[in-house]
Amino acid sequence: MFDELSLHILDVAMNSLAAQARVVQITVLESRKRDWLIVRIRDDGRGMEESELRRVLERGRSGKEGRKRPIGLGLALLRQTSEMCGGHFHVRSAPGQGTTVTASMRWSHVDRPPLGDLKTTMLALCISNPTVDVRLTYRSDGQRMCFSSQELIRKSESAREPQDGARLPSSSDFLASKNSRARPESRPALGRILGGEAVE
Ligand SMILES: Nc1ncnc2c1ncn2[C@@H]1O[C@H](COP(=O)(O)OP(=O)(O)OP(=O)(O)O)[C@@H](O)[C@H]1O
Numbered sequence: 172m173f174d175e176l177s178l179h180i181l182d183v184a185m186n187s188l189a190a191q192a193r194v195v196q197i198t199v200l201e202s203r204k205r206d207w208l209i210v211r212i213r214d215d216g217r218g219m220e221e222s223e224l225r226r227v228l229e230r231g232r233s234g235k236e237g238r239k240r241p242i243g244l245g246l247a248l249l250r251q252t253s254e255m256c257g258g259h260f261h262v263r264s265a266p267g268q269g270t271t272v273t274a275s276m277r278w279s280h281v282d283r284p285p286l287g288d289l290k291t292t293m294l295a296l297c298i299s300n301p302t303v304d305v306r307l308t309y310r311s312d313g314q315r316m317c318f319s320s321q322e323l324i325r326k327s328e329s330a331r332e333p334q335d336g337a338r339l340p341s342s343s344d345f346l347a348s349k350n351s352r353a354r355p356e357s358r359p360a361l362g363r364i365l366g367g368e369a370v371e
């Protein structure tokens with residue numbers, strides 16, 4: 172078990188990237204009043220056959236062929252955390268239809284790991300595949316925050332369009348130019364995530 176839920180989220184969302192997802196939707200719902208916390212990671216990747224899903228959920232087995240040691244515990248560890256903290260764990264998956272992993276737990280359970288550094292998890296996911304839309308919805312009693320990496324990139328690109336119609340170089344132009352030197356403002360999305368700014 173990881174000592175932060177954000178590390179579980181990173182591990183499970185990395186599976187989505189490995190499964191060629193174009194959109195990874197991470198949802199965190201927490202309610203102290205109702206005493207639950209739910210984490211859901213949904214993707215539109217390759218999905219799994221029922222038999223494959225059953226096999227990977229067996230605790231201690233790796234889904235990757237050829238491994239000598241029983242690693243590959245991403246899903247098993249999240250299930251363990253969830254069940255140990257009075258919740259439920261569920262995976263829905265079908266070939267070509269993506270995968271949804273849902274883990275609930277009791278918010279007040281003494282063993283429930285803290286959410287941890289979700290910003291760094293988001294940053295790592297965005298960096299590891301910048302063309303994927305990594306989305307986050309976070310809700311707690313009375314609060315809501317949504318983030319979409321691709322929406323942020325679109326907004327930052329259009330903010331570069333000057334009023335008179337002449338177009339400033341975009342970050343992709345910048346990367347395409349051999350003589351360019353990376354400027355910090357060519358990566359505003361990640362800076363804003365680190366700054367904790369929410370994008371609706
Ligand atoms: N979102 C997903 N889409 C398609 N297949 C998945 C998905 N998540 C998991 N799998 C399959 O289940 C297997 C087990 O996943 P799990 O995260 O438990 O371990 P792993 O990814 O094999 O190993 P590790 O996380 O240590 O690199 C994966 O190797 C993959 O074959």
Ligand SMILES: [Mg+2]
Pocket residue numbers: 182183185186243245246
């Ligand atoms: Mg994994």
